[in-house]
Amino acid sequence: MPLTFRKSFRILPGVRLNINKRSWSITTGGKNGPRQTHSSTGRRTTSVDLPGPFGWRRTTKRR
Template identity: 65%
Template sequence: MPITFRKSIRIFPGVRLNLNGKSVSFTFGFRSGLKRTYSSTGRVTTSCDLPGPLGWRHTRRRRRGN
């Protein structure tokens, strides 16, 4: 079983710094509702928690300039 590392630090209300073994990311939004996460690996994730066990998530790669 691999060992993983994950740490989330609240910077301001609605802003979190997320650390893991491969990247650093910032999440903007609150626990319930719409959130947007920007990762150092180039991923942008938009998610929305709905009432009960329902939710929605969309992830895409950021385009890098030449």
């Protein structure tokens, strides 16, 4: 099993800095409501947790 590195820091309420081996990202939003994630690789993700086992996610990549 390979080792992985991932760390998340809370910068401000509702803002997190996520760091892994290859990139970093900033996530805004909380557990309740929509979240926006912007990655250093150009990926942007919008996600929402819905009641029950449901959720919605949309990811776009820089061309």
